[in-house]
Amino acid sequence: MPTSSSFRLRIPRGLIGPNYRARTTVETPGSQDGHGRLTGDLFLVGRGDPNLSGRILPYNLRTERSDLPIKVLEDLADELVKKGIKYVDGDVIADDSYFAFERYGEGWTQDDLVWADGAPVSALTINDNVLFVSIDPANRPGERALVKIAPFSDYYQIDNRIITTPAGTGRKIFINREPGSMVLTLWGNMPLGDPGANEALAVEDPAGFAAALFRSLLEKRGIVIYGHTRTRHTELASLSTFSVTALATAHGGGDTHTQPSSSKEPQVLASYDSKPLSDDLRVINKVSQNLHAEILLRLLGREKGTAGTIEGGLEVVKSFLTQAGIPSGEYVFYDGSGLSRQNLVTPHAVVALLQYVAKQPWGLLYSETLPVAGIDGSLADRFHGTPAQGLVLAKTGSLDHVKSLSGYANTVSGDRIAFSIFSNNFDVPGRRAQDAIDRIVEAIVQDTPARH
Structure with a gap:
């Protein structure tokens, strides 16, 4: 059946250490003179840090965000000011070539790509590659609603057609952006007195977004940019011919791969090291963060496989599953998040992997990244007041007409049961x-047959 990320997210801890950190840098191949002029281009280089955002880590019971979603970029810009840079003769370039330019997985639906769940994947990810859109009614009926966008209001062209209507008329809001378009269209109606609506909408090209945002931060600090704003990607086709475009060396930690570089190593002007990987595993599993799971798959390929690609990561995953004794005929994967409709896995394979993980030295630490029934994450609002509350650690999975839950259940008799439950192609409400x-899970906990 189609599967969520619950299966594959048992893998990274066994392959990449929990203390792994990714480094984001500002670099230049040029030089700075005594007048604060930087000759050459300025590169913002990402290496797979998924938490260049306002997310507060470590995760504790629920997602918390600060009011400073781009603080890391602001700090990097401040470092350039401290170094006395006043002019940049070249371009501002956002470089996400640490991974191949594969923004989306095979089998993702077009509807997903507008929203946070289907945000494009990049080695340079800012604010989860989304913009926060808030919509509030105007002061009088007939006026357009108030639309605000953060953290970078100039990224999209906004076509706002939402009209404020009299109180009590009900709210209807629609949002659309065609693939490849930079126009965000909003229409519908919002009544007076409405508390407002908030949405997280995906950006089109994460590196392009980062480049424009970083340039604006530099200019706000008085740094004059004479060049253009552009991106640097590694095209997937280039990897098949063993030609790599990345200038930057790997600073992510752990095992790295040497790549061809320019004859002169770039000068690092500012840098930021991510939080440890263990913190992000909690985020991925607790709240089902699709983008972070996709980044982690590419990181596996980059650090432990042949390349920072979907295919490279999946090859590492398959090797691990073979080592764990999982037959290759019981799964097929096309992405890292489970968003692809083409992913398939059997419950037997999931249970076998759960049992394997439980026997590993890191098994207990891994289980602590899973949502706890009735307590936190995607299970915070389930199992309240039941015998299962606090006794089940499990990962949810959800697509249209697909529901799953896999993990560990502690029974009232003291046993710990690995379980996996899939419901597929159902025609009842989700x-x-x-x-x-x-x-069924409650029955497992109580050691009793499930009620029908």
Whole structure:
């Protein structure tokens, strides 16, 4: 059946250490003179840090964000000011070539690409590659609603057609952006007195977004940019001919791969090291963060495989699963998040992997990254007041007409059970399928047959 990321997210801890950190740098191949003029281009180089955002780490019970979603970029810009840079003769270039330019997975639906769940993947990820859109009614009926966008309001062209209507008329809001378009169209109506709506919308090209945002931060600090704003990608086709475009060496930590570089090593002007990988595993598993799971798959390929690509990461995953004794005929994967409809896996394979993980030295630490029934993450609002509350650690999975739950259940008799429950192609409301799964889990905890 189609599967979520619950299966593959048991893998990275066994391949990349929990203390792994990624480094983001500002670099130049040029030089700075005594007048503060930088000759040459200025590169903002990403190496797979998924948390260049306002997310507060470590995750504790729920997602928390600060009011400073781009603080890391602001700090990097401040470092350039401290170094006395006043002019940049070249371009501002956002470099995400640490991974191949594969923004989306095979089998993703077009509907996903507008929203945070389907945000494009990049080695240079700012604010989860989304913009926060807030919509509030105007002061009088007939006026356009108020639309605000953060953290970078100039990224999209906004076509706002949402009209404020009299109180009590109900709210209807629609948002659309065609693939490849930089125009965000909003239409519908919002009544007076409405508390407002908030949405997280995906950016088109994360590196392009980062380049424009970083340039604006430099200019706000008085640094004059004479060149253009552009991006640097590694095209997937170039990897098949063993030609790599990245200038920067790997600073992510752990095992790295040497790549061809220019004859002169770039000068690092500012840098930021990520939080440890263990913190992000909690985010991925607790709240089902698709983008971070995709970044992690490419990181596996980059650090432990042949390249920072989907295929490179999946090759590492397959090797690990073979080592764990999982038959290759029981799964097929096309991405890292489980968003692809073409992913398939059997419950037997999931349980076998859970059992394997439980026997590893890192097994207990891994299980602590899973949502706890009735307590936190994607299970915070499930199992309240039931015998399963606090006794089940499990990863949720959800697509249209697909629900799953896999993990560990501690029974009232003291046993720990690895379980995996899939519901596929159901034609009832999703909540009914979810409730059926929950009843089965409750029966496992109580060591009793499930109620029908």
